[in-house]
Amino acid sequence: MNSVTLRRRWILGTAAMASAVVVVPALAQTGGVSKTDIQKIPMPASERLMRDNALTSRVLLLYAAAERRLNQGEDLESGIFLQSAEVMRDFVHGYHEKVEEDDIFPIFKKTGRMVDLVNVLQNQHAAGRQLTDKILAAAPGIANSDQRKALTDAMHGTITLYQPALARENTDLLPTLRSLMTPTEFDALAQTLEKAEAEKLGADGFDKAAKKVEAIEKKIGTHDLSQFTPKT
Numbered sequence: 001m002n003s004v005t006l007r008r009r010w011i012l013g014t015a016a017m018a019s020a021v022v023v024v025p026a027l028a029q030t031g032g033v034s035k036t037d038i039q040k041i042p043m044p045a046s047e048r049l050m051r052d053n054a055l056t057s058r059v060l061l062l063y064a065a066a067e068r069r070l071n072q073g074e075d076l077e078s079g080i081f082l083q084s085a086e087v088m089r090d091f092v093h094g095y096h097e098k099v100e101e102d103d104i105f106p107i108f109k110k111t112g113r114m115v116d117l118v119n120v121l122q123n124q125h126a127a128g129r130q131l132t133d134k135i136l137a138a139a140p141g142i143a144n145s146d147q148r149k150a151l152t153d154a155m156h157g158t159i160t161l162y163q164p165a166l167a168r169e170n171t172d173l174l175p176t177l178r179s180l181m182t183p184t185e186f187d188a189l190a191q192t193l194e195k196a197e198a199e200k201l202g203a204d205g206f207d208k209a210a211k212k213v214e215a216i217e218k219k220i221g222t223h224d225l226s227q228f229t230p231k232t
Contacts, residue, residue: 042190046174052096063155081139088132091209095200097125
């Protein structure tokens, strides 16, 4: 096969892929496929897990802001810490980390890929749950100096634990996931995670958790993203 033929096949293949990318939106606009039908398509597993990690990062930002203000001597309502830790307990530990341990980590162990990293992450999940328990226990008594210190120590420990873990997952682990599975297996995994989210969190579980985080951001004053833009 000469180079001209190879190039012609490559061009035809690229055009076919481009057509596939736009066909579903186009059908939706012309009435062939409804927007509701598109919304029923499960989110790819790696995208869902990265989205979950991003929400976890927003809780870490809440902890960082709360820790800083407490160390400056400010008084904050205990509900800020309780509600933030509840998101960690229910969404992060109860759902996200559980599906990683049940459905994601075994794929890496079975294929012998990144096993050391997976083992570290699984151990860190257990440590993260312990830190969340400490925050939940200390938050109601922040007027007490010892409880206040226990709270800030646990929040600081959570930030220190999760920031590198989330970065490593998003750059190393999750982008590799698709390559370890057949397309059929990867599609089935998306359905498994969607079902797990509904079972553990109820309908629209992620959206509810995100709205809860947003409400806490507004209470503590970190919701307006523009405030973090440096002045030039």
